[in-house]
Amino acid sequence: MIPFYTTDFGNPSSAHPFGWRAKQATEASRSEVASLIGASPREIVFTSGATEANNLALRGLLERVSDPHNRGHLITGVTEHPAVLDVCDTLELQGVDVTRLPVDAHGQIDAGQLRDSLRPDTFLVSLMAANNEIGTLHPLAEIGSILSDHPALWHCDAAQAAGKIPIDVKALGIDLLSISAHKLYGPKGQGALYVSRRRPAIRLAPLQEGGGQERGIRSGTLNVPGIVGLGTACELAASEMQGEAERLQRLRDRLVSHLTTNLPQLRINGHPEQRLPGCVSICFDGVDGRDLLLQLQQDVALSAGAACASGHAGPSHVLASVGLSDEQAASTLRFGLGRGTTTQQIDTVAERVVEVCTRVSALAS
Amino acid sequence: MIYLDHNATTPIRPEVRTAMLPFFDESFGNPSSPHTVGRRVADAVDGSRAQVADALGVATDTIHFTSGGTEADNWALKGVLDAHWLKHRSHGRLVTSSTEHHAVLDTANTLARHGVTVAYQPVDENGIVDVQALMETVAASPAPQLVSLLHANNETGVLQPVAQLGAALRERGVLFHVDAVQSLGKVDLQELAQVVDLMSISAHKINGPKGTGALYIRPGVEIEPLLHGGGQEQGRRPGTLHAAGIVGFGAAVEAATHDGLASMARLGELRDRLQDGLSDLVGDVVVHGGNVDRLAQTLSVSFVGVEAEAVLLGLDQVGIAAASGSACTSDSPEPSHVLLAMGVEPRVASSAVRFSLGWGNDEAQIDQILEMLPPLIARLREMSVF
CATH class of the missing domain: 3.40.640.10 (Type I PLP-dependent aspartate aminotransferase-like (Major domain))
Structure with missing residues (x-):
């Protein structure tokens, strides 16, 4: 990234060598992003992040697809990220009929229910690959196969999943897919939207206009260093994904097994197998999660739920939808493991958590 | 460069x-x-x-x-x-x-x-x-x-x-x-x-x-x-x-x-040096917006009789990066909507080159441009049927 801030700082739209070098770099990154998800480079639109990508996919489609008299029908799930759910709320205000599929106790939608919810005027199904709070994967292959004989497009928010589990947009039949760089060890402020070049063509109305970059779908000077960072992060993720997933899975199992052995009142949220390797959401029954965070904060950085919701006090919509009471949700912590996490750290964290939980429970009783 | x-x-x-x-x-x-x-x-x-x-x-x-x-x-x-x-x-x-x-x-x-x-x-x-x-x-x-x-x-x-x-x-x-x-x-x-x-x-x-x-x-x-x-x-x-x-x-x-104001004063002097030099040495140039309040480091100038793209290409060959209009529209052959709105003739608008100075530019660079640009424009004018 660094050279593109200093020496190769050109604007990729400029018609001189500074611009050409920057453009070459963004196009190389486009190929790397595409190759991570089995797409072709021309199907990648760079955005400022996954939030923008989600907004662009959902709102961009509405403006093109629906006529003013019938705004059509959209299906999503109750555990989606606010960047999808909040957009759906605004689309509903504009007359779109929105179905929000419930999830089972593991956080998965029911494929049969998705099939039954499809209508002739359903223009979009927005279902995420992996949930950001509990790590559960939706039944992606089944969703793809159900949608394969329906004209509705499938938008998949893969902000948490891309680079962590294999995703092949062509094999799965995904039409639009959101990626975030900073969730896969790339920079913040950078994302991408995959837009399938299927027939009939998907025509997205831009959210931001002026300048005509990204074939007019997303105007604005390209964030060259960010794009280069995303490309490199995708390249690394592609080559390291399998080994890293296995390693994180082992660490996660080690953490869970240590905790379950020593703490009787544990509930592991999310699907036991269909899940992200490095994410685990644990409900410590009878222990206040905020208390636990406070006691741990000197040594361990973790959170009660999604970072973007940290400001607001209400219980997590994801935990509520997998059947947790407000009290259980308030006793839940999310452990997000990653590339820097070591066995030693896991052991320390496990010991500290057991120690604090035991003390807090003793006090409570 | x-x-x-x-x-x-x-x-x-x-x-x-x-x-x-x-x-x-x-x-x-x-x-x-x-x-x-x-x-x-x-x-x-x-x-x-x-x-x-x-x-x-x-x-x-x-x-x-x-x-x-x-x-x-x-x-x-x-x-x-x-x-x-x-x-x-x-x-x-x-x-x-x-x-x-x-x-x-x-x-x-x-x-x-x-x-x-x-x-x-x-x-x-x-x-x-x-x-x-x-x-x-x-x-x-x-x-x-x-x-x-x-x-x-x-x-x-x-x-x-x-x-x-x-x-x-x-x-x-x-x-x-x-x-x-x-x-x-x-x-x-x-x-x-x-x-x-x-x-x-x-x-x-x-x-x-x-x-x-x-x-x-x-x-x-x-x-x-x-x-x-x-x-x-x-x-x-x-x-x-x-x-x-x-x-x-x-x-x-x-x-x-x-250091904004100080640095703008410096860049303003460099811009004026470039503008005056081009007016003197090239001749038949039109400075756009030259009579009114404008950014001290921007110069939009038409070399009448030659196409901006040819000038930029020539400048590029001697290691100088400038622009014909805004970067976002560099793919488009249309003359600038800004200059047309100012009543500039399309032919003159198509000759407009934008030099925008900044932190890192110095007098030696400006003098280098003043040395290279006049013969380039003269050569292009000789060749031009534009």
């Missing part, structure tokens, strides 16, 4: 780089996270917000970080007219000018397609909108919800009388958005910020990073978000904050305002 295309983008300064790097490495947290790793980053973001707010002389909570100037422009226009629609169920009216950046022009066109009435105020031969004429347009019924003007034109550097307009519009109770992407760090914006309601700024035009900008929103202005989801930026602009970019923006604003 000599880089004279600073209105397209700029390199980051060393102090900006130093400020940013930790936020890619050890301080990588998500500023929305409640733990120490996140809070440290949130503190840095707050610090940058204060730096940007101080440069404009406004309160910190009026600065909303965006992905750049384009997003800020789109948000200002669509956000105000959306808010009007939600409240009154009427499409509303927008007044802007014919020499705006495409981020405003294209957005205005889209709003027009959706039913908003848009008036494009003409400019005079110097590229300036007439204050009285604009106020007459504003006075016509129905009253507009928003007036949007570019402070400094990206192609010519010409400055609009936005301070005067701001005062007049405030008196009439009409919201005023100013695109100050090119003027930030080059002219003092503090007085202007007192009379506008919305202002777009961008980091990468002032030796900050690409991918970060901001929209100033005066308290009380009714504006809908452009993006939805997540509660960042007071619920108005969701998405994980681009901490490194924001910190770089703060450092760049600080550096630009710190």
Whole structure:
């Protein structure tokens, strides 16, 4: 990234060598992003992040697809990220009929229910690959196969999943897919939207206009260093994904097994197998999660739920939808493991958590 | 290479780089996270917000970080007219000018397609909108919800009388958005910020990073978000904050305002040296906006009789990077809409080259250009059937 801030700082739209070098770099990154998800480079639109990508996919489609008299029908799930759910709320205000599929106790939608919810005027199904709070994967292959004989497009928010589990947009039949760089060890402020070049063509109305970059779908000077960072992060993720997933899975199992052995009142949220390797959401029954965070904060950085919701006090919509009471949700912590996490750290964290939980429970009783 | 295309983008300064790097490495947290790793980053973001707010002389909570100037422009226009629609169920009216950046022009066109009435105020031969004429347009019924003007034109550097307009519009109770992407760090914006309601700024035009900008929103202005989801930026602009970019923006604003006036005086002398030299040595040149207040480091000049593309190609061969218009439209063969709106003949407009100076340019470079350009233009004129 660094050279593109200093020496190769050109604007990729400029018609001189500074611009050409920057453009070459963004196009190389486009190929790397595409190759991570089995797409072709021309199907990648760079955005400022996954939030923008989600907004662009959902709102961009509405403006093109629906006529003013019938705004059509959209299906999503109750555990989606606010960047999808909040957009759906605004689309509903504009007359779109929105179905929000419930999830089972593991956080998965029911494929049969998705099939039954499809209508002739359903223009979009927005279902995420992996949930950001509990790590559960939706039944992606089944969703793809159900949608394969329906004209509705499938938008998949893969902000948490891309680079962590294999995703092949062509094999799965995904039409639009959101990626975030900073969730896969790339920079913040950078994302991408995959837009399938299927027939009939998907025509997205831009959210931001002026300048005509990204074939007019997303105007604005390209964030060259960010794009280069995303490309490199995708390249690394592609080559390291399998080994890293296995390693994180082992660490996660080690953490869970240590905790379950020593703490009787544990509930592991999310699907036991269909899940992200490095994410685990644990409900410590009878222990206040905020208390636990406070006691741990000197040594361990973790959170009660999604970072973007940290400001607001209400219980997590994801935990509520997998059947947790407000009290259980308030006793839940999310452990997000990653590339820097070591066995030693896991052991320390496990010991500290057991120690604090035991003390807090003793006090409570 | 000599880089004279600073209105397209700029390199980051060393102090900006130093400020940013930790936020890619050890301080990588998500500023929305409640733990120490996140809070440290949130503190840095707050610090940058204060730096940007101080440069404009406004309160910190009026600065909303965006992905750049384009997003800020789109948000200002669509956000105000959306808010009007939600409240009154009427499409509303927008007044802007014919020499705006495409981020405003294209957005205005889209709003027009959706039913908003848009008036494009003409400019005079110097590229300036007439204050009285604009106020007459504003006075016509129905009253507009928003007036949007570019402070400094990206192609010519010409400055609009936005301070005067701001005062007049405030008196009439009409919201005023100013695109100050090119003027930030080059002219003092503090007085202007007192009379506008919305202002777009961008980091990468002032030796900050690409991918970060901001929209100033005066308290009380009714504006809908452009993006939805997540509660960042007071619920108005969701998405994980681009901490490194924001910190770089703060450092760049600080550096630009710190030595801004001195550095503009220096660049102004270099620009005048280039302009006078070209007028003397090349002959038959037209300087656009040369008779009015404009950015000290911008020179838009037509070498009559030769095509700008040929000049740029020739300059490139001797290691000089300049532009024919804005970078965003460099693919398009059309002459600049800005120059045409100023009444410049299409043939002359097609000859316009933009030299935009910045931090890093010096006298030796200008002299080098003055040495190389006159013979190049003479050769092109000999060959030209244009």
